[in-house]
Every structure is written in structure tokens, then in C-alpha cells.
Amino acid sequence: MPELPEVEVLCRRLAPRLAGRILQRVEIHRPASIHRSSTRTFTGHCIGRVFGPVSRRAKRLLFGLNSDGGLPDGFLQIHLGMTGRVAIGDSDQESPAYPAVTFHLDHGRLVFSDARGLGRIDRVWVMPEGLGPEPLDPEFTPGRLATALGNSSQPIKVRLMHPQCLAGIGNIYAAECLFEAGIHPKRPTRDLREAEVHRLHRAIRSVLSQAIHVGWAATRSGNPAKWTLFHRETRGLGSDGKGSGFRVYDREGAPCPRCGLPIQRIRQASRSTYVCPGCQPLKP
DNA sequence: CACCATGTTCCTTG
DNA sequence: CCAAGGAACATGGT
Numbered sequence: 001m002p003e004l005p006e007v008e009v010l011c012r013r014l015a016p017r018l019a020g021r022i023l024q025r026v027e028i029h030r031p032a033s034i035h036r037s038s039t040r041t042f043t044g045h046c047i048g049r050v051f052g053p054v055s056r057r058a059k060r061l062l063f064g065l066n067s068d069g070g071l072p073d074g075f076l077q078i079h080l081g082m083t084g085r086v087a088i089g090d091s092d093q094e095s096p097a098y099p100a101v102t103f104h105l106d107h108g109r110l111v112f113s114d115a116r117g118l119g120r121i122d123r124v125w126v127m128p129e130g131l132g133p134e135p136l137d138p139e140f141t142p143g144r145l146a147t148a149l150g151n152s153s154q155p156i157k158v159r160l161m162h163p164q165c166l167a168g169i170g171n172i173y174a175a176e177c178l179f180e181a182g183i184h185p186k187r188p189t190r191d192l193r194e195a196e197v198h199r200l201h202r203a204i205r206s207v208l209s210q211a212i213h214v215g216w217a218a219t220r221s222g223n224p225a226k227w228t229l230f231h232r233e234t235r236g237l238g239s240d241g242k243g244s245g246f247r248v249y250d251r252e253g254a255p256c257p258r259c260g261l262p263i264q265r266i267r268q269a270s271r272s273t274y275v276c277p278g279c280q281p282l283k284p
Numbered sequence: 285c286a287c288c289a290t291g292t293t294c295c296t297t298g
Numbered sequence: 299c300c301a302a303g304g305a306a307c308a309t310g311g312t
Contacts, residue, residue, distance in 0.1 A: 002290055032308090059291075082290055083309080098309090116309045118291060153301070163292070170290055249290095270304060272288085 002080035002119075004135070004168025005211035007059050010086060013219055015054040017088050018063065018110070023049045025104040033100040033112070035120040045123045046103070049073055058131045058167035061086065062124075074125035078112060084119030087111050132166040135204045142201040149189050149197065156192065156200075157185030158269050169204070172249045173211070175274045177203045179248045184280040185266070185273045193284055248274040 026043045028034060034042045052064035052072070063076040078086060087096050088110050095102070096113040101121055103110040112121060132148050133140050148165050149156075159165055160174045169177070178185050180203035183196055192200070247257050252265040256276040266273050 006290080079291080081292085081307095114309095115311095116289085116307085118307065118309090120292095155302085158302080161291090172290060269302070 002059050002082065002084060003170040003173050004056075004059060005173070005208055005215055007056050007061060007080065007168070008136075008212050009215040009219060011054050011056045011061055012216065014061070014063075014086065014088065014110075018051040018054060021051045021108075022068075022106040023047060023051070023065075023103055024106055027102040027104065028100075029102070030100040030114070030117060032117060033114060033119060033121055035122045037123060042121075042123055045074075046076065051105075057128050057134070058163060059170070060128060062127075074123065077122040077124045077128070079120045079122075081114060081116065081118030081120065083115040085113050087113070130164055132162070132164055134167050135169070135208055140201075140205075142198045145201045145204070146194075146197050149192070152189040154189050155186045155268060156183060156189045157273055159189045166204075168208070171271055171273075172246065173204075173207060175249045176246055177207045179274075179276060179280060180207050182279050182281075184282045185268060185275055186282065187284070191284065196284065248276060250274065 023046050026046050028039045028043070031039050037045075046065075048068050049065040050068065050070070052066050054064065055062045059079060061078040061080075063078070065073050065076055067073045078084070080086070083098075084100075085096065088108060089095075090108050091104070096111055098113045098115045099111055100114045100117070100119070101112045103112075112119070133144055145166075149159060150165075152159055154162075157174050157178055160169050160177065161171065175185065177200065181196065181199040183192070183200060248263050251263045251274060253262050255261070256263055256279060259276065259278040261276060261278040264275050264277055266275060
């Protein structure tokens with residue numbers, strides 16, 4: 001469930017439930033999930049710490065930790081990879097499938113589970129560096145987008161997904177944003193006109209914030225166990241033009257919600273991209 | 285068995 | 299040198 005909107009909603013859900021909780025014990029079921037330190041070192045840097053604010057940078061969750069004296073002591077950073085999940089449960093609840101690391105708290109526990117094992121947990125003391133701007137930051141203007149895109153000849157879709165270019169955009173939302181902006185994924189980045197960069201900026205902000213809105217609403221109105229996969233629940237329902245479903249992602253052959261032509265699936269950098277041949281012309 | 289999969293990083297090829 | 303593509307990571311679902 002890991003692109004910016006899903007991580008953002010997860011972050012907002014976890015924050016109030018973690019604040020003040022004490023990390024008493026760490027159980028590592030999958031050592032490879034611990035990044036850049038031994039399991040021993042990692043555990044030692046966790047035990048006894050108290051959870052503070054929870055935030056997000058790109059697709060990473062950052063759990064602020066304090067020492068038992070109350071002083072700030074860095075972060076627990078979780079990158080979900082493709083299949084990572086985070087859940088909070090009572091101690092007597094059944095564990096989720098594919099548990100990788102369990103954090104036992106003074107009340108309940110936090111479980112990171114991961115079927116494919118591409119997610120990573122890190123103990124860090126500085127904010128992540130080398131990442132592109134946050135698209136929902138008020139400072140993120142069309143000009144900032146233009147700067148981030150640079151004078152690259154890369155296809156715009158591939159460029160959008162590059163973490164050092166822009167934070168938080170993955171395969172799903174790259175396709176959605178480009179559809180919304182009416183830009184073909186294969187357009188060379190440097191060929192985009194100013195008006196198109198403007199449209200793309202607007203599309204990125206509206207698609208991402210709408211996804212957060214939908215994801216957040218889903219957590220509040222039932223089906224809490226499945227909210228992270230809301231895009232799968234809504235497959236095929238995207239033709240309402242706005243709201244819950246994806247407009248193009250995973251909708252090969254389905255009618256474009258804007259013009260009715262069948263959505264095409266193409267390949268780019270060995271990943272699937274979905275595009276409407278009518279609404280996203282190859283030529284500006 | 286074949287092919288697909290929400291991410292990131294590194295290597296190879298042209 | 300650069301850019302684009304592909305592989306790798308490790309595993310499950312269809």
C-alpha cells in the first residue's frame with residue numbers, strides 16, 4: 001500500500017495511538033528487514049524509548065522517539081517497500097500474516113509485516129536526505145516542479161517516479177497524475193511546455209490530496225482492515241470521474257472516464273503504465 | 285509453469 | 299559521458 005497518500009493516512013492513524021507508548025521489547029522475525037545495523041544494535045537503540053510525533057517524508061514513516069528522560073532521540077524509520085504494512089493491535093490479538101518485526105509496547109504492540117520483504121526499518125537521527133520536494137508542501141509551486149523535473153530527456157512518467165526528483169510518487173499515482181494532466185507518459189520531460197508543467201503541478205496536488213481524503217474517509221467508515229488497499233476495492237468503479245476509484249491505473253480496456261476510448265496498457269522501464277490514447281496525446 | 289505485482293538501487297547496453 | 303532499460307532484491311497471487 002505504499003505511495004504517498006497511503007503512507008500519509010497511515011501516519012495520521014498511527015500518531016494518536018502511539019503517542020506516549022513505551023517500547024519495551026523488539027521481536028525480529030525477519031532480520032533482513034533491519035537496515036544498516038545489526039539486530040542487536042537496533043534493538044538496543046529502541047528499548048526504553050517513548051513514542052513522540054509521527055510524521056512522513058516521501059514514502060517513509062518517521063516515528064519520533066524520546067529517551068525515557070523525555071529528550072528527543074531520533075526516529076524509527078519505516079519504508080514499506082511494495083508489500084509492507086503496519087498494524088497496531090492488542091497483545092492477545094492474532095499476528096498479521098508475514099510478520100517481520102514486532103514492537104511490544106507498554107500497552108499493545110506495533111507490527112511491521114511484509115510479504116515480499118522489500119520494506120526496510122531503520123533507526124535514524126537525521127531526516128532523510130537526497131529526496132525530491134514534497135508535492136503537498138505549500139512551498140511546492142509550479143516553478144519548484146519545473147526545477148525538480150530539470151532539463152531531462154527521460155520520459156515524464158519515469159522522471160516523476162524518481163525519488164530524487166519528487167517525493168512519494170509511485171507507479172499508480174504517476175499514471176493517475178499524467179492522465180489528470182492530459183500528458184502522455186512517454187513525453188520527454190524537457191519537451192513539456194510551461195502550461196503543461198502547470199497542469200501537471202495542479203494534477204499532482206489534486207490527485208494526491210483526493211487520494212488522502214478518500215483513504216482517510218475509508219478508515220473512518222468501516223472496513224478498517226482493508227483501507228490500505230482501497231484502490232483495489234474500487235477497481236472498475238473509476239468511471240464516476242471523481243472520487244474513489246482510479247481513472248486509468250489497472251483499467252486496461254475499460255472506457256476512459258473522460259472520452260470513452262479504451263485505456264491502453266504500455267510498458268515503460270519494464271513497468272506497466274496506463275494511458276488514454278484520446279486524452280493524453282503523444283504530441284503537445 | 286508463466287506472468288504479474290504499490291519500490292529503490294545498481295548494472296548494462298547503446 | 300549520458301540516458302534508457304533491465305536486473306536484482308524475495309515472495310505471493312492469478
